[in-house]
Amino acid sequence: MESADAGAKTKKTLGAVDYVESSGFAQGALPTQKDVIQNMLYLLQPKRAGQAQRSKEDAAQLLAELLQEHWLFCNLHTIATKTIKKVILKMYEEFTKLYQTRKQRQNHAFMQRADKFNMSSEQLFDIFCTDAVIRNKLEECTGIKMTATEWKFLEDQRSERKMYYEDVADTNELKAMERRRKVQCLDHFRKMAKDERAASESKETTYGSDVRSDEGTSVDELYPAEDEEDAPHFSLQGRRKRRYATRTLSSTTSASGTIPLECQHIRMSIRRVRPGFYETVDKI
Template identity: 75%
Template sequence: MESLDTEVKVRKTLGTVEYVESSGFTQGILPTKKDVVQNMLYLLQPKRAGQAQRSKEDAAQLLAEHLQEHWLLCNLHTIATKNIKKIILKMYEEFTKLYQTRKQRQNQAFTERADKFNESSEKLFDIFCTDTQTRNKLEEYSGIKMTGTEWKFLEDQRSERKMYYEDCTDKQELKMMERRRKIQCLEQFRKLAKEEKEGNKAKETTYKSDEQSDEGTSVEESCPAEEENGGAPGFSLRGRRKRRCTAWSGSSAASASDAMPLECQHIRMSIRRVRPGFYETVDKVKNC
């Protein structure tokens, strides 16, 4: 069985222009229409996408987000993502129809349409936000306004395309570093969370084993009698808790008020029940 050559790229020729699949955009310049088509070819290839199949809608959505991010790195605000997606789908649909036209139907009209598409493909895929109010809101939200340099760069990309936006590469490097930092922080957080979870399980297991070892131990055993020399008994924390519960429970014949100390009877009806209106009275005192 022959091995697949993963380096072979998809190539489609329309007229005299060849479109080769591409996975990204050149840094420092804005993408052309041809760049967008070539990226769609890449996203729709199962071997490149890592999926059995990806729809045009999903590919256009991913590409729209990528385009928007690329423009923002050049400090240029774009139209909404959903509108970028619509433009991508419309342009790629036109490319597909032209490419899939059978040779028998490739007449003079077809040649003119193909040449027109190829000519426009070398121009900027313009998604700049021309609405002043919307752009001002975007600039206010991001905290960065377009300068004269960005305006000149945009005009150059719409015409001669000779300028290069150097900050775009620097921002891309900073963004990659920020992503790596976030991934490292996330991995560290997961590691700490795992260690804490394992520690809690160990504590819970120890506590359960202590509970089982204390079963069947009477209050007298856990609270030894006074020393022969009249000293105080050496109570343990667990022994004090058991002794306290035993003292409050009282005999079955005694009432709750008899088991409750006199100084607590105006607050509690029993060891587990507070008299009605107690918390309301406390809230009123706090609000005075």
């Protein structure tokens, strides 16, 4: 029976077993089928997804990624995320059909199917990668191989479920994993520094070759001299000639117009003195 209180957790009862919505999985143990169903109940609630209710496809995708991350934390390689999603949808569809069966049709055969489903829900939701070739490739990608302790932990989770990953974790193995991560980070940073150094050296080489190619080339060689009348706008020498000629003529014209007549002889005189200067000197 589903709870009517919006603040309470959603609960669905199948036979004598209650399935209560929950988020996440217990640390140190691999999730069971019941844990997966309860997480689906949590993800499919509208209040968990925002304004609109999350679809089963989206909920199964999120849950598949969460399961894969949880197994990898225990150093156990899983099947593909897409395959995990299909298994989740198939199991949840079976649970939904059993739960939504009307009471009038809940006969003895139905109770047997419900009891069988409830018994299997306590078992491990097994998504372990049994293909040795693919598992070896995954181990090469992560750089971590499964040890005998982890195989023992997996077998325990499939049967009695008495072990916890924290109890069976090898301290030396964890230290080795941490060292491998540090070495990989150092190698990555060394490679980045080497690439940056090579890029900077190539830039300096290109800049030096450009500077050497421009040495000994003057502006007049780049822009040859042309006639003043037909000089285009991009000719620097032509523009310099025009500016100089205009400035000289204008300055001469303006100077001759402003200097008094009695002082104009100074511009042409070599001695550049006013009339009567030497007479004054002789008198002194």
